[in-house]
Amino acid sequence: MPLKPSEQEEEHFARMEYERKKKIEEEKHKTLAAGEKKRLQEIHYMRCPKCGMELIEIDYKGIKIDRCSECEGIWLDAGELETVSKLEKSGIDKLFSVFKK
Numbered sequence: 728m729p730l731k732p733s734e735q736e737e738e739h740f741a742r743m744e745y746e747r748k749k750k751i752e753e754e755k756h757k758t759l760a761a762g763e764k765k766r767l768q769e770i771h772y773m774r775c776p777k778c779g780m781e782l783i784e785i786d787y788k789g790i791k792i793d794r795c796s797e798c799e800g801i802w803l804d805a806g807e808l809e810t811v812s813k814l815e816k817s818g819i820d821k822l823f824s825v826f827k828k
């Protein structure tokens with residue numbers, strides 16, 4: 728089904744916004760010393776990007792999903808959102824049921 732013009736426009740603006748922000752970040756990264764990058768990784772590794780608490784990693788069918796132990800945000804590594812989006816609806820339900828209390 729072809730996208731409506733307004734949907735194409737939203738996609739376009741979202742992509743432009745992403746490209747703009749990515750460029751800014753790439754410039755910042757160039758000026759970071761290697762040691763500083765390593766230091767930042769050590770501080771933030773497996774920590775929630777929103778609240779800073781530890782992430783709990785679960786493995787569901789080879790998809791490693793990190794969930795915050797505090798705010799319950801869910802974080803995915805590169806490519807995992809695509810993998811999750813290809814699961815059947817029942818697979819996605821099972822995935823979320825892992826986190827249910």
Ligand SMILES: [Zn+2]
Nearest residue numbers: 775778795798
């Ligand atoms: Zn959190």
